[in-house]
Amino acid sequence: MDAVNADTGPERETPRIFVSYAHDCAEHQEQVLAFCALLTRSGVEVHVDAWYTGQRRDWYAWMHEQIDLADFVVVIASPGYRGAGDGTGACHRNPGVRSEAAELRDRLHQDRETWVRILFPVVLPGRSIDEIPRFLQPRCADHFLVTELTEAGIEELLRLFHGVPTHPRPELGPRPGLLPVPGTAPQPLLATTVTLPRDIPAFTGRADQLDELITPGGRAADSVTIYAIDGMPGVGKTAFAVHLAHQLAADYPDGLYFFDLHGHCGAQRPVDPADALQALLLGCGVAAEQIPAGLDERAGMWRDRMAGKRVLLLLDNAANHDQVRPLLPGAPGVLVVLTSRQRLAGLDDLHPLTLGLLPIDESVAMFSRLTRTPPSGHHPDAVARLMRLCGRLPLAIALTAGRLRSHPSWTVDYLAEQLTGSRDRLGELFAGSRSVRAAFELSYRDLTPGQQRLFRRPACTWAPSSTSTPPPRWTTPTRTKPGSTSTRST
Known part of the structure; x- marks a missing residue:
């Protein structure tokens, strides 16, 4: 394995990998070295601890240097590494692995954005994901499953090391020319505002809900139509609303507006209605120096700009009805689509739609x-x-x-x-x-303390199953005559 550990100059054309593993047994060591040799033959510069060669050195300094110089750090999953990394193994076993795992854990926690991309566990043939140390479990870092020690078995790893996408984009052919349509003349482009996000190509299902809202009879001709879409986190409210807006885009030629109100966003506070109106007015062509300072004045200018136009306005992630109400246009011909985790019952004449889980x-x-x-x-x-x-x-x-x-x-x-x-x-x-x-x-953070306590209560209940036993029934002593030992169940 000298070739595996051969030092190279600072100019490298191949990725440099540091392999961290525990010496569980001779068979495991042979498997790890075979894996390293396979990587080397595939054009990867591999560095692995070679204490078994008898080389004398400052191991701790060497380990830090290898981690610093590595483009990627690979942790080989095994029972020994799991025990050393979690601190559950015998104290005299794998002291070097304990130091390596502690160093890698510290670096991951200090700079997660960097290290989550270059530090990952590898599960070799015959090993299990359960042997990955806890700080590198799949929820903390990605992992790779090597099904066989062949070039095909490590193909996914090699793509990562060499920077090759797992799914490369297909080559695009020449752009086809547009054929003229008989009997038509070129038309000038409309000066409309379109800020909708792209439609979701993989949008699936919810055909009945879409049909309900796309049907023209559901939209009023003499007033603003408001669709209010609510549902639990992650149920797909934004994707549904954007897909709906693209389906209806042809009916609203004067503008397609999208604005995220950040009603439930950990990184930002909910958008103030006055700030939202300023952004919408700028989007429809009003110069910044012409936008009034007050909320009511901005709302009035926004309604004036929307009067007589067929516009679709998608307000995503609304916090409550007070945030939305100043943003609503007043003239007919406008469709407003709202999404929120709450039911916006404070708004009049809206069409509510609650999205549930997918069948x-x-x-x-x-x-x-x-x-x-x-x-x-x-x-x-x-x-x-x-x-x-x-x-x-x-x-x-x-x-x-x-x-x-x-x-x-x-x-x-x-x-x-x-x-x-x-x-x-x-x-x-x-x-x-x-x-x-x-x-x-x-969503949990926005609940009151009492609501949060109620939300946690179901987790404390006992649910019967085929293998579980009911919890013990608590008993409290009752008042009895002297010498009696009677109790009362509660």
């Missing part, structure tokens, strides 16, 4: 579209089980599909085992800044 068949269809696999690509029972573990929540389904899409070697059953065996299923469902846990924490 199981629509959940499976959404998962298949997001993973870019046909319905026959996975066993239907396995996908249905995974969807139930995701709670049929669109945000959870999207995050789960993204994990499977970015790990071609994973299977649906393997992903379901991760969610089933995790003690923190919400923590498993994340991707970058998107997280199911964060979505629920924001």
Whole structure:
């Protein structure tokens, strides 16, 4: 293994990898070294602790240097590494691994944004995800499953090391010319404002709710029409509203406006109505020096600008009706689409729509579209089980599909085992800044202390199952005559 540890100059054309592992047994060591040799033959510069060669050095300084110089740090999952990394193993076992794990854990916590991209565990053939140390469990860092020690088995790792996308974009052909339509002349472009986000290509299901709102009879001709879409965090309110707006875009040629009110956003406070009106007026062409300072004056100018126009206004993530009311135009021909986690009952003449969880068949269809696999690509029972573990929540389904899409070697059953065996299923469902846990924490934070206590109470209840036993019934002593030992159940 001297070639594995060969030093190179500062100019490197190959990625430099530091492999951290525990010497559980001779067979495990041979497997790790075979893995390192396979990486080396595939054009990767691998550095692994070679204490078994008899080389004498300041090991602690050497370890820090290797971590500092590495482009990626790989942790090999094993029972010994899990015990040393979690501090549950024998004190005399793997002291070096304890130091390495402590150093890596500190770096991950101090600069998570950097280290979550370059530090990850690898599960070799015959090993289990349960052998990953707790600080590197899947909710804290990504991991890679090597099914076999061949070039095909490490293909996903090599793509990461060499910076090759897992799903490269296809080459685009020449742009086709537009054929003229007989009997028509070129028309000038309309000076309209369009700030809608892009439509969701993988939008799936909710056909009945869409039909209900797209039907022209549901929109008033003599007043402003307001669609208020509410639902729990992660249920897909914004995606539904944006998709609806794109479906109706042709009916509103004078403008398609989108504005995020940040009603439930951990990084920002809810947008003040006066600030929202300023942004909307700027968007429709009003010069900054012409915008009045007062809220009422801005609201009046906004209503005047919208008068006589057919405009669609999508106000996303509203905190409450007081935030929304000043932003509503007053003339007919305008459609307002609101999304909020709360039911905005304080607004008059609105059309409420509550989005629930997806049915199981629509959940499976959404998962298949997001993973870019046909319905026959996975066993239907396995996908249905995974969807139930995701709670049929669109945000959870999207995050789960993204994990499977970015790990071609994973299977649906393997992903379901991760969610089933995790003690923190919400923590498993994340991707970058998107997280199911964060979505629920924001709503929980807005509850009153009494509502938060009521929300926590169901977690303290006992639910019977085929293997569980009921909790003991508490008893309190009753007043009895001297010498009696009677008790009363409560």
